[in-house]
Amino acid sequence: MSLNLPKTIADYIEANARLDLEGMMKHFKNDAVFIDNGKRYEGQAEIRKLLKEEAIAVKAIFEPDTAREENGDVVLEGPAHGDFPGSPLRFTYRFRMAGDAIDSLETTVWA
Secondary structure: OOOOOHHHHHHHHHHHHOOOHHHOOOEEEEEEEEEOOOOOEHHHHHHHHHHHHHHHHOOOEEEEOOOEEEEEEEEEEEEEOOOOOOEEEEEEEEEEEEEOOEEEEEEEEOO
């Protein structure tokens, strides 16, 4: 399914599909926040470590199949697959933007 996403978010999703850590990181603000299932990571160093250990290491690739705007955020839903227990799992990704940069990203796995 082709989703009409802002370029920054589309770039992040495409970089994730390539397991390209640098491509995933390049649009985060220096003081961005990433909330992964309730656990908060702040700043580039913490987010990089999270993505390296929790996405790249297990080849987790998110493939959104729905997108919507909600209270100014871009909300994506879809499966993620990789080398992790229960794969594939369905996730919600909530992006809050600051101009063309990712200010925050919150990911939640569906129960």
